[in-house]
Amino acid sequence: MSQPSRPSRPETVYFFGTCLIDLFYPQAGLAGMELLRREGLRVVFPQNQSCCAQPARNSGYLDEARAVARRQIETFVEDWPIVVPSGSCAGMMRTHYPALFEGQPDAERARAFAGRVVELTWFLVHVLDIRLADKGEPVTVTWHASCHAMREMGVRDEPKQLLRQLSGVTLVEAGHETECCGFGGTFAVRHAEIAAAMVDDKVTSIARTGASAVISGDCGCLMNITGAIDKAGRPIVGRHIAEFLLERCHGA
Amino acid sequence: MALETMPDGPVVENPAMDKGPDFTQRAHAALIDPGLRRNFRRAMDGLMEKRAAQFADPVAWAALRERGAQARAAALARLPDLLEELEARCAANGIQVHWAETIEDGNAIVLGILNHHRARQVVKGKSMVSEEMHLNDHLAAHGITAIESDLGEYIIQLAGELPSHIVMPCIHKNKDQIATLLAANIPGLGYTEDVAALTAAARRILRDRFAAADAGISGVNFAVAETGTLVLIENEGNGRLSTTLPPLHIAITGIEKVVERLDDIPPLLALLPRSATGQPITTYVNMITSPRKPGEKDGPAAVHLILLDNGRSRVFADAQLRDTLRCIRCGACINHCPVYARVGGHSYGSVYPGPIGKILTPQIAGLDVAGDLPHASTLCNACVEVCPVKIPIADILVRLRQEAAQPAGAATPAVKGAGSRRHIAEALVWTVWRWVYAWPWLHHRATRLLARIGNWIPARAPLLRAWTRNRTRPHFAGQTLHERARRAGIDHE
Numbered sequence: 001m002s003q004p005s006r007p008s009r010p011e012t013v014y015f016f017g018t019c020l021i022d023l024f025y026p027q028a029g030l031a032g033m034e035l036l037r038r039e040g041l042r043v044v045f046p047q048n049q050s051c052c053a054q055p056a057r058n059s060g061y062l063d064e065a066r067a068v069a070r071r072q073i074e075t076f077v078e079d080w081p082i083v084v085p086s087g088s089c090a091g092m093m094r095t096h097y098p099a100l101f102e103g104q105p106d107a108e109r110a111r112a113f114a115g116r117v118v119e120l121t122w123f124l125v126h127v128l129d130i131r132l133a134d135k136g137e138p139v140t141v142t143w144h145a146s147c148h149a150m151r152e153m154g155v156r157d158e159p160k161q162l163l164r165q166l167s168g169v170t171l172v173e174a175g176h177e178t179e180c181c182g183f184g185g186t187f188a189v190r191h192a193e194i195a196a197a198m199v200d201d202k203v204t205s206i207a208r209t210g211a212s213a214v215i216s217g218d219c220g221c222l223m224n225i226t227g228a229i230d231k232a233g234r235p236i237v238g239r240h241i242a243e244f245l246l247e248r249c250h251g252a
Numbered sequence: 253m254a255l256e257t258m259p260d261g262p263v264v265e266n267p268a269m270d271k272g273p274d275f276t277q278r279a280h281a282a283l284i285d286p287g288l289r290r291n292f293r294r295a296m297d298g299l300m301e302k303r304a305a306q307f308a309d310p311v312a313w314a315a316l317r318e319r320g321a322q323a324r325a326a327a328l329a330r331l332p333d334l335l336e337e338l339e340a341r342c343a344a345n346g347i348q349v350h351w352a353e354t355i356e357d358g359n360a361i362v363l364g365i366l367n368h369h370r371a372r373q374v375v376k377g378k379s380m381v382s383e384e385m386h387l388n389d390h391l392a393a394h395g396i397t398a399i400e401s402d403l404g405e406y407i408i409q410l411a412g413e414l415p416s417h418i419v420m421p422c423i424h425k426n427k428d429q430i431a432t433l434l435a436a437n438i439p440g441l442g443y444t445e446d447v448a449a450l451t452a453a454a455r456r457i458l459r460d461r462f463a464a465a466d467a468g469i470s471g472v473n474f475a476v477a478e479t480g481t482l483v484l485i486e487n488e489g490n491g492r493l494s495t496t497l498p499p500l501h502i503a504i505t506g507i508e509k510v511v512e513r514l515d516d517i518p519p520l521l522a523l524l525p526r527s528a529t530g531q532p533i534t535t536y537v538n539m540i541t542s543p544r545k546p547g548e549k550d551g552p553a554a555v556h557l558i559l560l561d562n563g564r565s566r567v568f569a570d571a572q573l574r575d576t577l578r579c580i581r582c583g584a585c586i587n588h589c590p591v592y593a594r595v596g597g598h599s600y601g602s603v604y605p606g607p608i609g610k611i612l613t614p615q616i617a618g619l620d621v622a623g624d625l626p627h628a629s630t631l632c633n634a635c636v637e638v639c640p641v642k643i644p645i646a647d648i649l650v651r652l653r654q655e656a657a658q659p660a661g662a663a664t665p666a667v668k669g670a671g672s673r674r675h676i677a678e679a680l681v682w683t684v685w686r687w688v689y690a691w692p693w694l695h696h697r698a699t700r701l702l703a704r705i706g707n708w709i710p711a712r713a714p715l716l717r718a719w720t721r722n723r724t725r726p727h728f729a730g731q732t733l734h735e736r737a738r739r740a741g742i743d744h745e
Contacts, residue, residue, distance in 0.1 A: 056682050
């Protein structure tokens with residue numbers, strides 16, 4: 001349930017784009033890769049990647065999940081770290097692939113793959129020891145902690161450490177920061193009314209901080225939270241942390 | 253309905269699994285009740301804060317939790333042997349042991365014992381297993397009055413309601429509601445929100461009940477196989493009075509509550525109250541090992557232990573699902589569940605609400621009856637993080653979703669009602685999803701197309717309609733990350 005002990009700095013890393021970023025937030029994926037490239041790494045984005053298979057696995061369709069997971073395992077073949085700009089997808093691949101493939105002929109391969117999966121902000125902090133030079137205007141932001149980043153990948157303070165490096169950014173913590181936003185994949189539509197109650201409370205907590213932007217490391221949460229913010233007509237923008245960090249360092 | 257004039261015990265609504273409204277409908281009723289949501293939120297926030305203060309040192313917490321998990325896992329690994337050892341030790345100590353396979357068996361055994369002792373007035377300590385058995389109703393139907401003596405249970409018994417939490421049964425009520433209820437039911441008590449006055453009034457009534465009771469019924473927190481000891485923890489002294497004052501004591505528990513050794517009790521007691529209410533220890537820790545012995549001044553003349561199965565053997569038989577039975581009923585998973593905080597305990601339609609209820613109830617009642625519960629979770633893992641005995645609740649939820657959705661037909665499915673929730677349309681969606689996401693050729697074409705036309709999907713499309721009830725629709729990017737990465741010249745192999 002935790003990240004590997006500090007690996008040495010690699011020359012090359014894989015980037016796993018996630019299916020939500022692929023369709024809805026490609027700029028967050030590009031920003032994640034750019035942050036890595038700026039640190040001198042070679043970034044490989046295999047074109048045959050698709051989805052971590054969490055949606056099917058969490059719905060109880062394990063055969064379907066395995067078929068899609070297997071495609072990722074067969075795609076990311078080199079022994080490079082697999083950097084993921086999502087705690088949730090990283091958690092699926094790192095903590096659940098071994099169980100998903102238990103008893104299968106490729107169980108060993110799945111375990112080896114899982115061992116190479118790292119979450120982006122953890123990688124930036126612990127492996128690259130990144131130093132960010134903020135070029136943006138002063139701004140107040142708040143952070144939304146993703147459940148799976150915290151509880152499956154052990155990523156808690158790393159994103160906030162990155163935000164605190166930005167001299168022009170004031171980070172205000174929201175009430176119930178570590179509570180689920182109510183996305184939960186199919187939960188958001190299967191139990192839409194409960195999900196609505198959860199995200200409405202989340203938006204209220206975010207608005208109380210007075211921040212003009214909410215930053216998150218997971219696009220599932222972000223899609224849920226910004227969708228509710230926009231529907232409520234609140235003047236708060238949502239940003240994936242990779243995109244936000246890159247914007248700040250470019251002085252955008 | 254004054255307590256003094258109740259004929260055969262208070263009227264309790266039929267607490268059987270509600271066949272009418274499902275979880276979603278019950279949750280709707282709770283969600284539109286702002287007072288209820290406030291009560292739960294405030295109470296859960298307080299409980300989370302108190303628990304966190306008890307486990308401030310993460311290293312100590314991890315070590316203690318490991319011991320607790322080990323104790324429970326070790327007990328379950330030897331469950332059949334330990335139950336026999338428990339029975340033998342109890343018998344040697346003078347406690348009569350009864351085995352109940354179903355709740356009907358359990359109710360019949362309790363009634364039989366009470367009738368044998370001509371007991372008509374019963375006082376009860378808190379027992380979730382007796383709630384699971386709907387014991388009060390059964391006894392009332394046979395002319396026996398069972399009065400709940402735990403203050404929370406007493407309050408909901410007066411209100412004719414079911415517990416909304418396994419540790420704090422009336423947590424859904426606020427002070428005004430309790431004050432109004434007690435004022436209407438306790439003669440001589442006017443409306444007051446003074447907690448000390450309310451408690452004193454309830455105590456006055458209950459003391460008479462203890463003194464008059466023919467029998468006491470209690471639950472059990474842990475049953476120690478090594479010594480035949482029944483451990484019962486509580487804060488109000490009502491558990492001690494229920495188990496020592498009347499001449500007959502009947503303890504009821506599930507077969508999973510057994511532990512190997514007396515040495516297992518200290519770590520488990522260090523975990524349970526701190527996880528439950530943020531207390532370092534409960535006010536009372538009762539350890540009952542025999543009836544009154546010759547020369548002793550108090551204690552019941554007869555003690556009976558009822559071990560209820562009610563589907564637990566089936567849970568035990570599956571290596572993964574067995575972890576469900578580690579539960580020590582602290583309720584920490586409930587206190588930390590963001591879904592429970594919104595919908596409250598009654599939405600779950602079962603005596604075990606929240607995360608533990610979502611995994612336990614469908615296994616006991618069957619997925620055909622309670623198959624909607626495993627889906628009532630975002631799999632946020634807040635429960636997993638605080639469980640003092642490391643039950644992998646989220647993994648078991650996924651397993652139950654899988655059992656519910658698999659094609660029916662296994663001769664002896666691991667879970668009752670397996671396959672009962674399979675929907676062809678849903679299965680087809682996942683088949684299509686699999687082809688799209690497992691085949692790059694198809695995936696590239698499908699996602700390129702979707703990125704371009706997705707924003708024209710009609711707003712009334714089923715999933716989109718549910719999504720947009722309180723959110724704007726997600727915006728498809730026009731081009732996929734795959735395309736943009738290729739265009740940006742990023743290496744792809």
